[in-house]
Amino acid sequence: MSNDDEYCPVCKSSRYLNPQIRFLIEPTCYHKMCASCVDRLFGNGPSDCPVAGCGKRLRAARFRAQTFDDIAVEREVDVRKRVNKIFNRREDEFATKRQWDDYLEMVEGTTFDLVNGTKKEVEAAEKRLREYEEANKTVIERNVQRERAEALAFMAREEAEREMLRATRKAAELETEEDKRELMLSRHAQLEALSNGDPEKAERIKQNYIKRAEERRRKARLDVETAKGIREGRALVLNSMLAKAGEEEDEEEEEEWEPLGKNVSDTSKYFSLLEEYPRVDWIDGFVADQKVAAGGYDRQDWYQRSLFEAFAGLTVFLPEDEDEEAASKSLPDRTDIMVVDVPS
Known part of the structure; x- marks a missing residue:
């Protein structure tokens, strides 16, 4: 089906008759509807899908624009995103390559069942997904934190790189302006010395200018090297932080606090306190x-x-x-x- 043949199953509006129409999908059933029908049917709260034979509960907040032309690809991408949020372990967490390959095979098998399986296979895959998530909440959360730390480290590296480039450009601009100003002053001084009949002074002025220009270039190169060193130092710090975030810390069991001291109890071994006693x-x-x-x-x-x-x-x-x-x-x-x- 071409884009011109797209039509809304509710109001029957098509892109051929209305090129400005905007279609939306809901990840629950992936049935395509126009934005006006979505607002009209689901603007006041959740409602059943109007497509005949569907009947799934849809919500206006979950409707979004379609990314891929093929709706099957759209659905598979969403399924893989959901699966990868739960099966987010890494190769360095496994002792052998075979264990890592078995894990990847299990993940891919679960994904395939969710995308292409029968109703029974989909239910089994959903159950397997829930059981894994319940049993590995700590590992999943730890890997989520690692991903966030890596994203922050990447952003920090990019910012450090941009900062170094800005500093380098600024230093080059300042050096150029300073060099131009020094050159003009040097030429003026040389001309003045020559007009006074002192060529030796003019030569000394020229050599001093060359010497100062070389000193500025050396300082600029040193500033660039310093900026690179700072960037590399930040990278080392970030890498060490990521390494610490990736290590699985041994969780020590918190020792229970005993108010009377360790292994000391206020319960007597000679009597037991009853709920009721004879009336006093x-x-x-x-x-x-x-x-x-x-x-x-x-x-x-x-x-x-x-x-x-x-x-x-x-x-x-x-x-x-x-x-x-x-x-x-x-x-x-x-x-x-x-x-x-x-x-x-």
Whole structure:
């Protein structure tokens, strides 16, 4: 179909009758419609595709101009962009060339199924794509950051190159203007010396001009070399930054903070705190007071403190011998105390 044969499936307007018509496509179904029909049908919100047999939900914000003449090429390019955003690993991330080739084959197979596969193959490829994205979120995000860093580095290198060229041109212009001014002054001084009958002075003036001109050229060459060195230094810094961004850092597990110290617990091994205990009139009345409850008082704290005081000191044995150190060595470590509930 030639461009003149293009027509809108909704209003039937064609480019042959209206050369100024603008066609748009939506990546969900890639059906082509004119811009006026898009505004009329989808301007107030999402709606179903008007093409018979499609019925897919389309949105005005997703309509765009077609880049390629062949709509199949347009669709394949969009699919490859979406796949490459997820399968964005690089060759240096694989141990062997065979693993890299297998990865590329898997990516290409998934892309082919999405573009040319049957409905069942497309569903399987979409499932494979989702599972890979879910399992490799960290790797995908890291490679996205690397791509951004490389783009920024490329822009920085381009800017440094342009800056060096601007500095070189400016230095050349200034050198030319300075050289012209020096040449005019030198010739005027030489003519004045010759008019006064002093050819030796005129020759000295000429040699001084040649010497200063050579010094300016040498300085200009030095400035260019300095600019090149600065550019190369920036390139080395950017390359080192990219290398660091590409390295997979070993993520150390963050150690959990323990308020009482490492391996220290405030849970007693002699009692367990229950949710409810037999009624205590004074504590129930105290908790029922609105002033107390507003301050955040909790009866569980009272229960825990009472039990802690009741069981405190069960494993502490004071020696009766005068030599406490000897007595402490003679006493066994008494930890075989059993606490049982006494029925009321």
